[in-house]
Amino acid sequence: DIQMTQSPSSLSASVGDRVTITCRASQGISNYLAWYQQKPGKVPKLLIYVASTLQSGVPSRFSGSGSGTDFTLTISSLQPEDVATYYCQKYNSAPFTFGPGTKVDIK
């Protein structure tokens, strides 16, 4: 099975900072990569799919890129409401494995 890794595992940044999270697949998955946001105590929320397409209603400060094995999620200007854990997930074929997550908080 394809394994998913993320880095960093956690980060702390100031409001307004640009934040980048990396996700790597152990084999190529084309662009079948989604990002989910999970705020504390809440269910996960789909943010981005096909690596770079924003789900409806997601603020434009979020963006995604990548293809093959390497992907990034960028928050262009971190806001207090972005405090959450972010997970990537491959969905080219089952099993639809999640990455281990990146916890983002405010410095």
Add this chain to the structure above:
Amino acid sequence: QVQLVQSGAEVKKPGASVKVSCEASGYTFTGYYIHWVRQAPGQGLEWVGRINPNSGGTNYAQKFQGRVTMTRDTSINTAYMELSRLRSDDTAVYYCARDWGEDPLLSAWGQGTLVTVSS
């Protein structure tokens, strides 16, 4: 609107089985896969498997093969996940989620069911 309502919290002893339900409303139940995802306390998301409510066909993560069974009852728009031979490390919140149909993207989630395995 799409809604998934799960059964309540469970406490089980090691070696026992648990069956969690997920009642769907607001859409055609047989038109979309239901996935199950779990999250151990303080840990990340783990995909357990999915069921096609139309055919009953399933895909399970290899880790759970032989211990998990996903079923559905189309007469009451409900999906089930049963996990057997429970261990303490199965303690987690179990979520059901509906996908988009053409893609396994999870856009609607149940509220989660806490399963605690303890002697």
